Amino acid sequence: MKKTRRFSALIMALVMLFTCAASFSANAQSVSDVIWNEYYAAATEQIEAAVMLTPGSNESERYVSWYSKADKGEVVLFDSLGREIGKFSTTAKATPQGDYRLGAVISGLKGPATYAYYCKSGDWKSKTYTFSVDGDKSFTAMYMTDIHISGDKYEENSIRDTAGKFNKTLTAGVTKAFAGGKTVDLILSAGDQASDGLRDEYTGLCAPEYIKSIPFATVIGNHDRKSVDYRYFTFQPNTAKMNLKSYVGTDYWFVKGDVLFFMIDSNNISMADHRRFVKAAVEANPDVKWRVAVFHHDLYSGRIPSRESENELLRIMWAPIADEFGFDLCLLGHSHYYTISNVMYNNKTVTATENGGTVKNAEGTVYMVSGSINNPRNDDNIELSENIGHAYLTEDTIYNLIDFTNESIVIRSYTVEDGEEIGSITIEKTSNEGGHTYKTPAKWYYPIIDVISFIAGFFNNIGRYYDNTQLGFDIPLFEGLFG
Numbered sequence: 001m002k003k004t005r006r007f008s009a010l011i012m013a014l015v016m017l018f019t020c021a022a023s024f025s026a027n028a029q030s031v032s033d034v035i036w037n038e039y040y041a042a043a044t045e046q047i048e049a050a051v052m053l054t055p056g057s058n059e060s061e062r063y064v065s066w067y068s069k070a071d072k073g074e075v076v077l078f079d080s081l082g083r084e085i086g087k088f089s090t091t092a093k094a095t096p097q098g099d100y101r102l103g104a105v106i107s108g109l110k111g112p113a114t115y116a117y118y119c120k121s122g123d124w125k126s127k128t129y130t131f132s133v134d135g136d137k138s139f140t141a142m143y144m145t146d147i148h149i150s151g152d153k154y155e156e157n158s159i160r161d162t163a164g165k166f167n168k169t170l171t172a173g174v175t176k177a178f179a180g181g182k183t184v185d186l187i188l189s190a191g192d193q194a195s196d197g198l199r200d201e202y203t204g205l206c207a208p209e210y211i212k213s214i215p216f217a218t219v220i221g222n223h224d225r226k227s228v229d230y231r232y233f234t235f236q237p238n239t240a241k242m243n244l245k246s247y248v249g250t251d252y253w254f255v256k257g258d259v260l261f262f263m264i265d266s267n268n269i270s271m272a273d274h275r276r277f278v279k280a281a282v283e284a285n286p287d288v289k290w291r292v293a294v295f296h297h298d299l300y301s302g303r304i305p306s307r308e309s310e311n312e313l314l315r316i317m318w319a320p321i322a323d324e325f326g327f328d329l330c331l332l333g334h335s336h337y338y339t340i341s342n343v344m345y346n347n348k349t350v351t352a353t354e355n356g357g358t359v360k361n362a363e364g365t366v367y368m369v370s371g372s373i374n375n376p377r378n379d380d381n382i383e384l385s386e387n388i389g390h391a392y393l394t395e396d397t398i399y400n401l402i403d404f405t406n407e408s409i410v411i412r413s414y415t416v417e418d419g420e421e422i423g424s425i426t427i428e429k430t431s432n433e434g435g436h437t438y439k440t441p442a443k444w445y446y447p448i449i450d451v452i453s454f455i456a457g458f459f460n461n462i463g464r465y466y467d468n469t470q471l472g473f474d475i476p477l478f479e480g481l482f483g
């Protein structure tokens with residue numbers, strides 16, 4: 001009897017190993033363009049299939065979420081030998097569509113290791129997916145922005161096709177990293193994941209297999225606020241409680257390796273709330289060496305003439321926070337074209353940067369904007385500002401691989417179309433502080449920014465509340481106005 005049990009345990013382990021191996025190869029080999037349409041139809045057939053893996057508070061956690069008809073579910077976790085090592089129950093957000101977005105926090109992870117998991121709710125069970133947990137503090141992130149999964153009403157398959165472009169970009173990044181002996185351990189997206197903020201678009205966003213195996217961290221773009229679905233779709237750690245926030249979400253932070261990531265909703269312009277969030281994140285992680293912010297709105301890139309007055313206001317609001325808390329790098333979007341700024345402090349260039357160059361112990365912050373995945377912009381109207389060290393205007397699709405180590409942040413940028421490097425920069429610090437002074441130069445108007453930005457943010461929310469109720473969503477007044 002004992003022997004039989006041992007034998008069946010062995011068979012189970014082998015089956016799990018095989019399942020893991022199969023899903024490893026599915027992750028490593030891309031779903032190619034040729035079979036994307038077929039794959040996409042199957043991947044979006046059931047609402048539950050929109051599974052997404054998100055970073056946890058630190059490397060010992062992962063967040064998993066999916067849509068479900070049932071209001072309860074669980075994630076079952078396996079170690080690399082296929083042994084079941086945990087079950088994690090879900091919390092549920094009731095969606096306007098009458099079902100739920102479930103979320104489970106996988107905790108207690110120890111690296112270096114590979115784990116496998118599946119999700120279960122009602123009578124549905126997901127495929128088994130794998131993910132890796134790092135054992136040291138070095139890792140590679142893939143940064144992209146303005147993915148713009150788009151449910152264009154004039155194009156029947158636009159969600160499928162824009163999700164296909166996203167999948168192709170992920171494949172290019174994972175393949176490029178692999179060729180350099182690295183793995184993509186994190187995907188950062190600086191907003192406008194969806195063009196109209198619609199649930200079907202977010203379902204398309206979750207179609208690539210990578211989204212279930214590599215933690216995917218997003219921030220809110222102005223397009224993600226065009227409807228309410230981003231509010232239900234996301235499941236993130238350390239979310240900020242704010243006096244005023246967007247209805248669809250808020251800031252959150254996580255730590256990976258030696259990097260504290262501030263994932264900020266720059267649509268919400270209540271600056272006192274953002275400052276409180278950043279301060280609390282820093283105080284919770286005083287010894288983490290690198291500080292990287294990700295938010296949607298571009299500050300320094302250039303002058304699409306209609307946007308320059310908005311950018312000027314945003315610079316006045318954001319620069320003091322970057323200066324006070326010594327942000328090393330800000331990863332942005334919104335402009336749809338690629339730029340890397342000089343080292344900026346007090347809204348001025350303090351050190352010029354150049355393509356391929358290194359900045360050591362920078363006395364300020366480098367701001368980077370990448371091109372859009374589905375809507376890259378390259379037109380004659382773009383006038384680059386004097387604060388930009390390197391720009392690359394193209395209609396090709398750009399992605400960036402960022403190597404984070406204790407000594408440096410190395411950014412390399414490529415196009416999907418020809419795979420050539422189009423830009424790079426290295427940021428080095430010889431101590432946790434580097435060249436940062438953590439001081440914000442005093443300006444007479446700083447004290448009133450908090451008040452004015454709160455009032456302006458409140459009026460902004462009134463506009464969004466009105467638009468969303470016009471779309472037919474039933475939103476409680478207080479939450480509509482304050483988030």
Ligand SMILES: [Fe+2]
Binds near residue numbers: 221
């Ligand atoms: Fe955009």
Ligand SMILES: [Fe+2]
Binds near residue numbers: 221223296335
């Ligand atoms: Fe945008």
